[in-house]
Amino acid sequence: MPKTIGIDIGTSGAKGVLVSFPDGRVLATARRAYPLYGKPPIAEHDPEDWVRAATEILAELGPADAIGLDGMMHSEVCLAAEENPRKAAGRAILWCDGRAEEECRRIVDRVGLDLLRETVANRPFAGFTLLHLLARGKKLGTVLICKDYVRYRLTGELHQETSDAAGTLCWDVARGGWADQLLSKLEIPNDLFPPPCGSTEVVGRWNGIPVVGGGADNAAAAIGVGVVEEGQAMVSMGTSNVLVVCHDKPLIDPAMRVHTFTHAVPNRFLQLACMLAGTRAFDWAARLFSLDVENAPLADSSEGLLFAPYLVGERTPHADTRLRGIFAGISAHHEPAHFLRAVLEGTAFALKDAHQIAGGSSVRVTGGGMKNPAWRQIVSDVLGIPVATVNTSDEGAAYGSAILAAVGIGIFKSVPEACARLVRETSVTRPARSYGAEYVRYQKLHPAAASLVEPFSLPRV
Numbered sequence: 488m489p490k491t492i493g494i495d496i497g498t499s500g501a502k503g504v505l506v507s508f509p510d511g512r513v514l515a516t517a518r519r520a521y522p523l524y525g526k527p528p529i530a531e532h533d534p535e536d537w538v539r540a541a542t543e544i545l546a547e548l549g550p551a552d553a554i555g556l557d558g559m560m561h562s563e564v565c566l567a568a569e570e571n572p573r574k575a576a577g578r579a580i581l582w583c584d585g586r587a588e589e590e591c592r593r594i595v596d597r598v599g600l601d602l603l604r605e606t607v608a609n610r611p612f613a614g615f616t617l618l619h620l621l622a623r624g625k626k627l628g629t630v631l632i633c634k635d636y637v638r639y640r641l642t643g644e645l646h647q648e649t650s651d652a653a654g655t656l657c658w659d660v661a662r663g664g665w666a667d668q669l670l671s672k673l674e675i676p677n678d679l680f681p682p683p684c685g686s687t688e689v690v691g692r693w694n695g696i697p698v699v700g701g702g703a704d705n706a707a708a709a710i711g712v713g714v715v716e717e718g719q720a721m722v723s724m725g726t727s728n729v730l731v732v733c734h735d736k737p738l739i740d741p742a743m744r745v746h747t748f749t750h751a752v753p754n755r756f757l758q759l760a761c762m763l764a765g766t767r768a769f770d771w772a773a774r775l776f777s778l779d780v781e782n783a784p785l786a787d788s789s790e791g792l793l794f795a796p797y798l799v800g801e802r803t804p805h806a807d808t809r810l811r812g813i814f815a816g817i818s819a820h821h822e823p824a825h826f827l828r829a830v831l832e833g834t835a836f837a838l839k840d841a842h843q844i845a846g847g848s849s850v851r852v853t854g855g856g857m858k859n860p861a862w863r864q865i866v867s868d869v870l871g872i873p874v875a876t877v878n879t880s881d882e883g884a885a886y887g888s889a890i891l892a893a894v895g896i897g898i899f900k901s902v903p904e905a906c907a908r909l910v911r912e913t914s915v916t917r918p919a920r921s922y923g924a925e926y927v928r929y930q931k932l933h934p935a936a937a938s939l940v941e942p943f944s945l946p947r948v
Contacts, residue, residue, distance in 0.1 A: 489898055490514065492551045493889030494544055495704060496537050496558035496634050498523065498581065498726050503544035504882050505551060506889040508898045511909035513882060517547045524578060527799045528585030528613075528808060529946060531578040534564050537633065538640045545641075545693065553689075554641075554698045555892035557707035557751075557884045558634030560654040563616045566628040573640065576628050580619040583727070583763060585800055585808030586946055587618035594621070598672045603743070606669050608660040610743035613800075613808045617656035620675060630655075630679045634701050641698060642691025646684035648700040653749035655680075660737050660747055660756070686751035687895040687902065699895035702751030704884045705731055705759055711887030712851040712877050713910030715752050715903045720847030722866060722874070723883070724856030728765035728796075728834050732758045732845045744804035745845050751891060752902045760803040760841030764796040764812075765834055766856045771798060772830045776823040785831070785861055786824035791816045793925070794826075794833030795932035804840055805933060809940045813932050831862050832922070835869035836929040842870050849873045851912070853883045860916070867916045869926065874916045879909070 488510075494503045500520035504513050521536035537558070545554065559582050567576040580586075591611040595603070603610060611618060620627060631639060632651040639645050652658040652665075657680065659666040665677040684690045684700040691698050702710070705723065709731045714721040716733060723729040730745075737756040739747045745760040764771075773780045793815045800808030814829065834856075849872050856862050857880065867874040879886045890905050899905035 489552045489893070489896070491553045491555060491889045491892035492545060492548050493555045493885040493887065493892060494541050494557070495707065495883065495885040495888060496541065496556065496637060497704070498559060498583070501537065501540035501544060502885045503548050504885045504889055505548040506886065506893075508893045509908065513886070515548055517544045519543055530581040530584040532562070532581060534575040534579050534636055537637050541637050541641065551696060553892035553896045554693060554696055555888035555890070555895070556634040556638050556698070556701035557704045557888045558632065558637065560632070560651060560703045560705060561614050561616050562633040563619050563655075564631050564633070564636040565623065565626070566631065575636065576626070579633065582614040583799060584619070585613045587613045587622040588808050590618045590621045594618075594673065598669055600743070602669060604739060606659045606666040607656050608737060608739050608743075608747040609656060610806060611656060612802055612806050614802065615656040616654065617673075617675070621673065627679060629681060631681065638691065638698055638701065641693040644691035645681040646690050646700065647681045648686055648702065649683050650686060650703040650706040650749050650751040652680070652683055654703055658749070660749055663749070685753070687891050689895050697896055699892050701888055701891060703748070705729055706748070706751035706757060707887035707891065708853055708884040709733065709757065709887065710751060710890055710902055710906065711879050711883050711885070712853050713906040714851060715750070715755060715906050718848070720850040722838065722850045722852045722857065723854040724765045724834070724852070724862065725854040726765060726767050728762040728838055730760040730838055730841045730845060730847070730850075732847045734758060740844055745841055746803065758845040760845055762796065762834070762837040762841065763800060763802050764798045765854065768796045768798055768830050768834055769827065769856065772827055776826070778823060783827055784824040786822070786828045789825050789829040789832055790821065791818070792821055792825050792829040793929055793932060794829040795929070795936055796830070796833045796837055797936055804844060807937065807940070810936045811939070813936050815932060831865050832869070832925070833929070835866045836926055838866060839869050839926060847872070849875060851875050851877050851880070853880045863916045864919065867918050868920050869922045871918050871921070875912045876914045877910050878913050
């Protein structure tokens with residue numbers, strides 16, 4: 488029975504799964520943690536930690552018939568000078584790094600929103616790869632996104648996979664190539680980027696094992712829960728809070744309040760909203776009250792308490808890394824359990840901001856936060872739609888990468904065929920109450936947070 492390994496290179500660590508096919512059974516899992524460097528707005532990794540984690544996971548889970556990788560979107564590596572070309576030139580700047588905020592306005596002023604909309608399909612955000620490159624100035628070598636660097640170190644083959652390319656703000660999403668006109672206006676040479684490759688394309692070998700192109704983490708997570716057809720949607724509540732909706736063509740919000748990317752499935756595209764605080768917000772609140780995250784008390788109602796989850800700024804739909812969080816409606820009778828409830832509701836309200844733009848009549852869920860039935864119920868109530876778990880919800884993006892590897896070596900003819908055979912819904916949470924009045928009050932928090940932003944000098948890259 489053939490087996491593949493899927494590895495997800497994440498913000499706090501890497502996860503690997505060993506999966507047998509065609510039954511899709513998870514035979515083993517492995518994890519490796521690594522440090523995050525810097526305090527907001529700085530967020531960096533040592534790329535060698537990624538390589539070390541992936542290599543150790545492969546050694547623990549192997550042998551296998553193929554390998555698939557996914558990793559954090561936008562988190563780039565510049566390769567070192569020619570004397571050591573296979574190593575990174577310093578730390579990687581991550582998706583949640585906010586130092587390039589000033590570059591966002593400069594890009595819009597220089598090229599205009601129309602060209603951005605027509606080519607890269609997205610508004611500049613400080614966490615995007617292009618912003619990192621501009622902030623680095625002339626300190627550039629060959630540019631790779633997180634998992635593509637790991638694959639390069641494993642195989643020696645230099646490629647940039649297309650779903651991650653779409654998240655660089657350098658890729659023409661509709662045309663499927665580097666956005667030459669945009670890059671020329673910004674004086675960014677497109678030869679900084681290696682040749683593109685497909686997600687299921689075998690592009691190298693590690694110890695004789697085929698390695699496929701893989702996918703961006705959110706694309707792989709969508710595949711992992713079977714979100715591969717028109718209108719299907721996913722909510723991933725991990726460190727960040729993500730909504731993904733699959734489409735057959737690149738749909739672009741006219742105001743570009745949510746992102747449009749290439750899926751890791753041929754001829755599929757994603758509308759994606761990423762709110763920067765998911766489980767990060769709950770973990771922070773639990774620590775604030777000296778509570779154990781796993782056993783923190785949760786009130787049945789927040790009793791009028793509201794939370795705006797802008798702990799490290801916000802990405803969609805507000806696109807401002809300078810925003811900071813707010814608790815509102817605090818009274819003397821509120822206890823820690825009310826604050827924790829308000830945090831869960833606040834992340835769900837942020838999700839609703841995005842859902843009103845991108846849509847989705849029901850969602851499948853993944854990520855650590857969605858293991859909590861109370862949080863799932865809150866999300867269902869706030870969105871007003873069913874929320875489903877699937878048999879692969881716990882495995883997330885790594886399972887999607889294992890599917891990509893299985894398709895790459897011919898176990899399945901296509902990713903949609905694989906998902907139809909492997910992924911099934913295991914529970915459905917339906918709306919039990921309305922949060923309409925609370926959401927109306929919540930919507931007043933963003934203008935308040937924006938009015939309180941203080942001009943401050945961001946650290947340079």
